[in-house]
Ligand SMILES: Nc1ncnc2c1ncn2[C@@H]1O[C@H](COP(=O)(O)OP(=O)(O)OP(=O)(O)O)[C@@H](O)[C@H]1O
């Protein structure tokens with residue numbers, strides 16, 4: 194099994210006066226390429242764990258392994274490590290040091306010794322991805338909290354890391370931007386980046402993660418697929434968490450009907466599929482992979498969604514407005530479940546992933562026809 198990170202009996206205290214360590218003998222194994230969420234209540238130790246992954250903190254005892262090798266805490270080794278791993282910390286003020294937005298985003302690529310033209314490209318692309326391209330010359334001090342959070346993320350994206358670690362990436366962001374962050378993260382996962390996020394947003398973790406690791410009071414209390422964890426009411430409550438909405442609605446409905454709760458839907462469209470009568474009509478999704486330009490699509494009048502930052506940019510440059518900017522796969526699936534057709538424009542690189550997501554509806558009792 195390929196683990197990107199592994200900790201062995203990782204123990205850490207911020208100071209000697211602490212009664213209990215902030216991390217206590219944590220043995221966590223994070224799979225390469227898995228969509229991973231670290232869950233836990235306030236103070237559970239999520240951020241403390243993240244500071245160990247890029248060597249900012251050194252364990253009081255135990256060790257941290259990256260790709261099977263114990264971290265080397267020498268200055269040179271750490272600077273090499275940090276070209277692979279980018280951590281976006283919870284509080285953007287700990288991350289943003291430059292006077293202007295563009296200088297801040299340029300910092301990582303410049304440090305990596307990239308050519309000026311490549312740095313310029315990275316600045317433009319990453320600011321676009323977080324919706325901050327218009328703020329490029331702004332002093333960072335004049336930004337709102339959420340805007341600083343976006344700039345911190347852009348800075349990490351600009352370094353094109355192998356591993357992206359995001360501490361509470363959506364906290365403080367507006368709902369559209371939260372969904373865009375998840376979409377960005379999805380694109381990175383498809384491109385082979387390992388993404389690890391920490392969150393206490395159980396709905397986010399449940400809809401996105403392949404694997405969760407749950408911390409409680411500095412202890413790791415669960416590692417694995419989300420369902421068995423959320424099925425244990427007592428465990429969830431003792432971790433200071435709550436059940437995700439989709440999980441609890443599904444459990445209630447299946448209990449009322451006397452059906453098994455599995456397979457567990459993770460999205461609203463999946464729940465609806467499970468609840469709808471067998472013979473009800475579903476709509477088709479016309480999937481349009483986009484490379485360099487938006488192709489003409491026959492049959493107007495049906496809702497159009499966009500998924501992926503390239504197609505989003507092309508739409509904006511072309512001055513046309515899609516019906517679904519955000520969470521577009523789910524929006525088109527909802528149309529389909531409601532018996533209506535839709536068109537979904539996706540970045541070419543995301544096509545297989547989108548087909549996989551649409552195909553997953555089969556498990557919930559509805560086949561959604563895709564027209565390519
Ligand atoms: N700078 C610090 N000095 C002393 N103790 C600290 C410091 N930072 C965190 N702690 C303690 O370490 C424990 C773990 O904190 P940590 O910030 O890792 O939690 P978290 O899971 O990230 O919480 P949150 O959801 O609030 O971000 C907490 O008990 C906290 O009080």
Ligand SMILES: [Mg+2]
Pocket residue numbers: 239240241283360
């Ligand atoms: Mg934290």
